[in-house]
Structures are given as structure tokens and as C-alpha cells.
Amino acid sequence: MEQIILDVEQRVNKTRKFREEGFVPGVVYGGKSEKAESIKVKEIALKKILSKHGMNAKLGIQFGDEKKSGFIKEIQRQPLTNKIVHIDIQFVSKDQNVKLQVPIVFKGEEELVSKQLQLNVNKQEAEVLGKIDLIPEVIHVDVSQKNAGDTITFKELNLDESIKSHDKLDEVYAAVTNLVIEKEIEDEATTTTTETEAVKAE
Incomplete structure (x- = not known):
């Protein structure tokens, strides 16, 4: 089965401008990371994965030069419009129980x-x-x-x-x-x- 890949970028600018550029803010944590890191993902790519595979899909997460395994832990939506406003992604190692x-x-x-x-x-x-x-x-x-x-x-x-x-x-x-x-x-x-x-x- 072909692995589902989600590109994740580090979020340095904490302003809302990147939302206008088609990104959704979020955090990644788990794996070897000791603390959560701020990230952003392309909204179109994220919606495509959710539409085809659902929220519980196992992901290959491209984060900088590294590709890690993980899954979407939580999605927050705007109550009235159902628009995705935030995403939590958890990294997992192959020997870790989830x-x-x-x-x-x-x-x-x-x-x-x-x-x-x-x-x-x-x-x-x-x-x-x-x-x-x-x-x-x-x-x-x-x-x-x-x-x-x-x-x-x-x-x-x-x-x-x-x-x-x-x-x-x-x-x-x-x-x-x-x-x-x-x-x-x-x-x-x-x-x-x-x-x-x-x-x-x-």
C-alpha cells in the first residue's frame, strides 16, 4: 500500500499572514522531540488526505529533511464554518505503541x-x-x-x-x-x- 505523505513546515512567523497563503497552523510532538514544535501544513493537501483516508490515517510526515511516521492526533475547527483552524500531529517510532x-x-x-x-x-x-x-x-x-x-x-x-x-x-x-x-x-x-x-x- 502506498504511504500517505504529508509535508509539514516549521512555523517561525506566529502571525496570521500564512493563513492567507493557504496554510493551517499546528504543532508536532512525540518521537525524539522533547517539546512541541510549531508547524504549518498546506490546507489543500490536508483536506485531500482527510477526504480520502480520514483522520485516523497513518502518515509519512515530511518534516524538513526527515521523513517520520505519525498520525493526526487532533483537529480543531471553526464552529460556524467547520474550517480547520489548528492541527496536532504526533510522531511515533516503529517500536512505540499507539x-x-x-x-x-x-x-x-x-x-x-x-x-x-x-x-x-x-x-x-x-x-x-x-x-x-x-x-x-x-x-x-x-x-x-x-x-x-x-x-x-x-x-x-x-x-x-x-x-x-x-x-x-x-x-x-x-x-x-x-x-x-x-x-x-x-x-x-x-x-x-x-x-x-x-x-x-x-
Whole structure:
């Protein structure tokens, strides 16, 4: 998979002029840095990454002559316009454990429907703890062979054994149940018939 690269520049001028030039202010910290450093990133490039990969994407961060690994820790937005006004980026080393929320994509729901089953999704993200290189950007779960009563828990996410769940130990991300469409139609038909008979009786 191609690594996502975000260019980050050191921010020397603390005035607001650079915003007019298309930059978003922020800070970077973590890794070998003992303190946070002021930075700026191109707003267009940042929006492109967020639109395509989301906020939890693993990044290759080009900072001066160095390329480091990291992720977006926090984004602050203007309440009325939703415009990005500040960004926090955290550097991480390859042997450092990080906590991330990873989106879950369930595949095979069409097969469930063909078996008169449905998938009820309780949570679309998993909060995990592990080394950044081992945490996927998206967790894919195949539910096509599941049966009524089956649940999707952390074990079914099929992650590297070194990755731990930061959610509740008994967290159920999704459950397979019987379709209720036919019963609802039958109930509606019964209700309609009862109402019709009541009208005739009047």
C-alpha cells in the first residue's frame, strides 16, 4: 500500500499572514522531540488526505529533511464554518505503541440477505493499541458465512496478535439476526384487515 505523505513546515512567523497563503497552523510532538514544535501544513493537501483516508490515517510526515511516521492526533475547527483552524500531529517510532480508532468495513451482507438474515452494526470503529506499522488503516470483516445469533467481537477482527483492544473486553461490534421484513408486512396486513372489518361493522 502506498504511504500517505504529508509535508509539514516549521512555523517561525506566529502571525496570521500564512493563513492567507493557504496554510493551517499546528504543532508536532512525540518521537525524539522533547517539546512541541510549531508547524504549518498546506490546507489543500490536508483536506485531500482527510477526504480520502480520514483522520485516523497513518502518515509519512515530511518534516524538513526527515521523513517520520505519525498520525493526526487532533483537529480543531471553526464552529460556524467547520474550517480547520489548528492541527496536532504526533510522531511515533516503529517500536512505540499507539492508540488509534480504526474503521471497520463489513463485507458479505448481500449473502446474509439471501439467507433471510441481516447484520445489525453496533459500532463502526475499533479502538486498538499496538505498533503503528501493524495497525491497518481499515479493518475488513467478512460476514457472508455467519448465521443468526453470531456476533462480531474483537477476535473476529483478525488483527495481529500483538494488537490489543482498547474497547470493552465484551464489545460486540455487530450481530447477525433474522430478517424481520416478512413479519412486519404480515403484521401490517393483519392490522389493515382488522381496520377494514371495523369500518364495515360500523
